[in-house]
Amino acid sequence: MNWVHWALLSAAFAGITAVLAKAGTKDIAPNLATAIRTTVVLLLAWGIVLVAGKPEWKSLSGRAMVYLILSGVATGLSWLCYFRALHLGEASSVAPVDKLSVVFAIALAALFLGERLAWQHWVGGSLIVVGAAVIATK
Incomplete structure (x- = not known):
């Protein structure tokens, strides 16, 4: 695997x-x-x-x-x-907002680990932020 x-x-x-x-x-x-x-x-x-x-x-x-x-x-x-x-x-709202950790991880990996971000990181991270915002404001 x-x-x-x-x-x-x-x-x-x-x-x-x-x-x-x-x-x-x-x-x-x-x-x-x-x-x-x-x-x-x-x-x-x-x-x-x-x-x-x-x-x-x-x-x-x-x-x-x-x-x-x-x-x-x-x-x-x-x-x-x-x-x-x-x-x-509600778990259905909390869990998606908690997944903003993905966006924090991407940003911190670039800042502290020197990882290079591709356009997919920017697009995917933005979609995660938008998705969490949509769910959090239901």
């Missing part, structure tokens, strides 16, 4: 996540829901690492560790905001 297959699976699971998370946050605080979800993700991720074979700890640099820790902080903050939004809004 190439990156497109994995990205489509990620999108499918993200869609499933939105619906299940909305149902799960109905009667509990969003922060508790986020903590429960994070615990499950933590156990699942370490389980996969341990089952897949021995981790390559030697290849983990200090720089990589800093970036991964900062990514974890950003993920945690994103999830807290996402669950709060799901608690307050």
Whole structure:
């Protein structure tokens, strides 16, 4: 499988996540829901690492560790905001607006990683912004 297959699976699971998370946050605080979800993700991720074979700890640099820790902080903050939004809004509206993360990722990849943006990035990113705006203003 190439990156497109994995990205489509990620999108499918993200869609499933939105619906299940909305149902799960109905009667509990969003922060508790986020903590429960994070615990499950933590156990699942370490389980996969341990089952897949021995981790390559030697290849983990200090720089990589800093970036991964900062990514974890950003993920945690994103999830807290996402669950709060799901608690307050409809999953069919929250999830598409949350996908504006794609536009942020494109812009940040260009700014900080030096990735070159093609016209497809500009057109696709613009369509995502327009789509999120249309859904958010329904």
